[in-house]
Amino acid sequence: MTGPSFLxxxxxxxxxxQAGFVAGLLLLVLAATLTARTNLATQGLTSGFDFLxxxxxxxxxxxxxxxxxxxxxxxxxxxxxxNTLFMGTLGLAGASVLGLVVGLMRSGRNPAAxxxxxxxxxxxxxxxxxxxxxxxxxxxxxxxAPRASIAFGGALINARGLYLPGLMVGPGTVALAVLxxxxxxxxxxxxxxxxxxxxxxxxxxxxxxxxxxLAGLIGAxxxxxxxxxxxxxxxTLPALQGLKIDGGFRIQPEFYALAIAxxxxxxxxxxxxxRGGFKSVGRGQMEAAAALGLSSWHIFTRVxxxxxxxxxxxxxxxxxxxxxxxxxxxxxxxxxxxFMVIASSINHSGQTFEFIxxxxxxxxxINFSLAAVLNRLNxxxxxxxxxxxxxx
Amino acid sequence: xSAIARxxxxxLTAPAIEITDLNKYYGTFHALRSINLTVSKGEKVVVCGPSxxxxxxxxxxxxxxEEHDSGAIRVFGTQLDDNLGSIDEIRREVGMVFQQFNLFxxxxxxxxxTLAPMLVRKISRAExxxxxxxxxxxxRIPDQAQKFPGQLSGGQQxxxxxxxxxxxxxxxxxxxxxxxxxxxxxxxxxLDVMVTLAQEGMTMVCVTHEMGFARxxxxxxxxxxxxxxxxxxxxxxxxxxPKSDRTRLFLSxxxxx
Ligand SMILES: Nc1ncnc2c1ncn2[C@@H]1O[C@H](COP(=O)(O)OP(=O)(O)OP(=O)(O)O)[C@@H](O)[C@H]1O
Ligand SMILES: [Mg+2]
Numbered sequence: 303m304t305g306p307s308f309l310x311x312x313x314x315x316x317x318x319x320q321a322g323f324v325a326g327l328l329l330l331v332l333a334a335t336l337t338a339r340t341n342l343a344t345q346g347l348t349s350g351f352d353f354l355x356x357x358x359x360x361x362x363x364x365x366x367x368x369x370x371x372x373x374x375x376x377x378x379x380x381x382x383x384x385n386t387l388f389m390g391t392l393g394l395a396g397a398s399v400l401g402l403v404v405g406l407m408r409s410g411r412n413p414a415a416x417x418x419x420x421x422x423x424x425x426x427x428x429x430x431x432x433x434x435x436x437x438x439x440x441x442x443x444x445x446x447a448p449r450a451s452i453a454f455g456g457a458l459i460n461a462r463g464l465y466l467p468g469l470m471v472g473p474g475t476v477a478l479a480v481l482x483x484x485x486x487x488x489x490x491x492x493x494x495x496x497x498x499x500x501x502x503x504x505x506x507x508x509x510x511x512x513x514x515x516l517a518g519l520i521g522a523x524x525x526x527x528x529x530x531x532x533x534x535x536x537x538t539l540p541a542l543q544g545l546k547i548d549g550g551f552r553i554q555p556e557f558y559a560l561a562i563a564x565x566x567x568x569x570x571x572x573x574x575x576x577r578g579g580f581k582s583v584g585r586g587q588m589e590a591a592a593a594l595g596l597s598s599w600h601i602f603t604r605v606x607x608x609x610x611x612x613x614x615x616x617x618x619x620x621x622x623x624x625x626x627x628x629x630x631x632x633x634x635x636x637x638x639x640x641f642m643v644i645a646s647s648i649n650h651s652g653q654t655f656e657f658i659x660x661x662x663x664x665x666x667x668i669n670f671s672l673a674a675v676l677n678r679l680n681x682x683x684x685x686x687x688x689x690x691x692x693x694x
Numbered sequence: 695x696s697a698i699a700r701x702x703x704x705x706l707t708a709p710a711i712e713i714t715d716l717n718k719y720y721g722t723f724h725a726l727r728s729i730n731l732t733v734s735k736g737e738k739v740v741v742c743g744p745s746x747x748x749x750x751x752x753x754x755x756x757x758x759x760e761e762h763d764s765g766a767i768r769v770f771g772t773q774l775d776d777n778l779g780s781i782d783e784i785r786r787e788v789g790m791v792f793q794q795f796n797l798f799x800x801x802x803x804x805x806x807x808t809l810a811p812m813l814v815r816k817i818s819r820a821e822x823x824x825x826x827x828x829x830x831x832x833x834r835i836p837d838q839a840q841k842f843p844g845q846l847s848g849g850q851q852x853x854x855x856x857x858x859x860x861x862x863x864x865x866x867x868x869x870x871x872x873x874x875x876x877x878x879x880x881x882x883x884x885l886d887v888m889v890t891l892a893q894e895g896m897t898m899v900c901v902t903h904e905m906g907f908a909r910x911x912x913x914x915x916x917x918x919x920x921x922x923x924x925x926x927x928x929x930x931x932x933x934x935x936p937k938s939d940r941t942r943l944f945l946s947x948x949x950x951x
Contacts, residue, residue, distance in 0.1 A: 590796035590855075593757050594810035594862060595785035604809060608800050685799045687844020 382643030397568025405576025426570035442555035465540035468551030475529025486518015579614035708771035716765035743918035789859030849880030
C-alpha cells in the first residue's frame, strides 16, 4: 500500500519485466561467448569456419551422392543433411500411411481390427525407440549370408543389405530428377494452399497445380534420359556372383532398420492422432452426407477424412517435427545422418562449437521449414467462420 | 422440374410414403410402436409430440438413418429392405433437413450444394452449379454462394441446407425440427422458404412445433407420444377438436400460456 503509484501500474511492471529478462539473456550469451573465446585461445584452438574447405580424410558409409575422403567438410555436411532429409521424408511418409491404417482400425466398428490396432499402439508406443531400432538392426543382421540371399520380386535381401532393381543412371542424375519432381510438387502445393488467400477461381488454380506437377515429372524424365549412357542397359538387377551380389541398388541394413523403426514407432503416435481426429468429426455431417445419397466411400473421402484431417493437422505438425529429431538416433547403429557426420567431424577436427552451431542451425532450418509449410497448409484449409466441426 | 434423367424405377403413382406396422427398438427400449402412416404425393404432413416421443426416430427410418426392426417402409412403391440398392434409391428421392443444419463446414455454400448431384446423380459441374444457383436464389441467398457455412447466420445456414437438399431434386423432403436451433428473428425466414416449397407442391414430412406453420400449410397433423401415433387429423380439426386427452394437454402446453 506504500511506494510510488507507478510501481503498481500493470503496464509499467510488464515492460520492466520484459526488458529485464531480455537484458539478462543477452548478458548471459555475451559472457559465455567471451569465456569460450579466451579459453579456446589459451588452448591454442582457433575458431572460425575455414575448416569447411579442408578435406575430411575419413569415409562416409552412406550418402546419396558420391563422397571420397578428399571431399571437404562442407560437402560431407551437405550429404549428411540430405541423408537426414531423406530418412525424415521416408519415415514421415511411412509413419503417416501406417498411422492412418492403425488409426482407422482403432476407430472402426470391427472388434478384431480394433483389438489389433490397440495391441499395435500399446507395443510400439511403450517401448523406447532406441530399443526398437536395435531390434530391427539385429533382425537385419540375422538375415542369411549373401550366397543364401532371399529373393522376392527382382529384389534380394541378406545380412549385407537390401538389393533393389535400379535404373542405370548416375546418382547426380537421380538427384536432379528428384529435385525436379520435388520442385514441381512444391509449386503445386504452394499454388493450392494459396487458393483461400487470394480468392482466385479455384478450378484455374487446380489446373496450374496439375501443370506444375506434370512439368516436374517431365523434367525428371528429361534428366534421366539425358543422364543415361546409351551404351548401358536401362535397368540393373541384383544377382548372386560367386559370394557377393552384383548389380542392383544396395540399401544398407543401418538405413532400412532406422527407416522401419521410425515408421513403426511414429505410426503408433500418428495412429492415436488419427483416431482423435476421426472422433472429433460430428455425426451430423456424416448423416447429412448419407441422407444426400453419398456412398460410404464418398462419405469417407469427401466429408469424414477432410474434416478429421483438419482436426489432426495441428497436432501432426508437432509429431512430425519430433520424428525428424528422432532420426538422430541413427547414430546408434551407424547411419551417417547429419548428426553422425557432425559427431565424426568434431572428433576429427576438434571444432566443437562451430559444428554444434551448424548442427543446431541445420535442425532449426529443417524443422522451421517443415512447420512453416504445414502451418501454411493448416491456415489454408482451416474451417472459415466461428463454427468448427459441428455437433450432434 | 426434372432436367435430370432418373436412373431408378420409382413408381410415381404409388403413395409417396407408406409405413406399415413399423417397430423400432433401442436395445430393450421400444421407441416406435406399430406405426402406420401413408403420405400421398404432394401432401404436407406435420408431426408433433412431446420430447422423446419418437418423431425423429420415425422420420429417420424413412431414409434409413435408423434401421427399423419390423414392419415395412415403401417409398413410391420401392420397399426398403436389407438390400443396400433400395436404400440408395430411396435416399436419392428423399431429401432431409436437420435441426443442426449439418452443412459441410470445409466446403463453400456452392460446393455444399453441388457435391451430391455431381457424385450421386453424376451430372457435370457446370450443370450442378447452375442448379445450385437456381435453388440458392429460391432460398434467397445467391450472394452467399462463395462463403463458408461458418460465416453465415443460423437462418442462412438452414436455408443453405434446404437448398442443398433441393439440389438433388428429391420428390420428398423430410424436416426434423428445422427451426428449433434458430433465434426467433431467423425462424420466419426459414418458415417462409418452407411455405413456398409447400405451395409449389413438394411432398413434405415435417417435425415441428411451429403450430402457425402447421395451420397454414399442413394437410394433416400427426401427434405422437411414447412411440405411438395418437391422433392424426387435418389442422382445423386437430387444433379445433382434438380427440385425445394427451393431444389436448400437449396443445395447451405448446399454444398455451
Ligand atoms: N441412439 C439411441 N439410442 C438409444 N435410445 C435412443 C437413441 N435415439 C433415440 N433414443 C430414444 O428414443 C426415444 C425417441 O427419441 P426421438 O429422438 O425419436 O424423440 P423425438 O420425438 O424426436 O424427441 P425431441 O423432440 O426431443 O427431438 C427417446 O426416448 C430417446 O431417448
Ligand atoms: Mg427429435
